[in-house]
Amino acid sequence: MALVLSTKNKDFFEQVYQVVRLIPSGRVTSYGAIANYLSVKSAARMVGWAMNASHAHLDIPAHRVVNRIGLLTGQHHFDSPNRMQELLISEGVEVENNLVIDFTKLFWDPMLELNLD
DNA sequence: AGCATGACGAACA
DNA sequence: GTGTTCGCCATGC
Numbered sequence A: 001m002a003l004v005l006s007t008k009n010k011d012f013f014e015q016v017y018q019v020v021r022l023i024p025s026g027r028v029t030s031y032g033a034i035a036n037y038l039s040v041k042s043a044a045r046m047v048g049w050a051m052n053a054s055h056a057h058l059d060i061p062a063h064r065v066v067n068r069i070g071l072l073t074g075q076h077h078f079d080s081p082n083r084m085q086e087l088l089i090s091e092g093v094e095v096e097n098n099l100v101i102d103f104t105k106l107f108w109d110p111m112l113e114l115n116l117d
Numbered sequence B: 001a002g003c004a005t006g007a008c009g010a011a012c013a
Numbered sequence C: 001g002t003g004t005t006c007g008c009c010a011t012g013c
Helices: A007-021 A031-037 A044-056 A083-090
Strands: none
Touching: A007 A031, A007 A044, A031 A044
16 A cells, blocks of 8 residues: 555544545535544645545445535545446436536534434 | 645635 | 645655
8 A cells, every 4th residue: 555644644544534524425525525523624634645545445425425515526436437427326316427416415424423423 | 855646625816 | 616736744756
């Protein structure tokens, strides 16, 4: 594995994975929202990094994580360029032109969802 | 050590 | 409302 992670961001990665695993099927969230939830507000890019490394973790629904406007920016990192969109559609998420329809409606904010009882 | 890049996001112009 | 710039922080060259 080319990625050699320091203890610091290794912990960060694990936290990201934990949150991503909690995303319900048919819902989506953003990199920034996860970063914000982890109190690393300006580390949205690091969340994307974590997802890139999520290849080692088979139970990470990375397709449910898109950018702040609902764009499937990570589609190219899947097996097939269309894989991410297909996975979302199979869960009932409408996707058109790599953009999640009704993104704000399907948006799953860990900050809210995990704090509210 | 410096420079470029990236699954991002917010602030400006 | 669109395009550009900057901040963020880890990685690769």
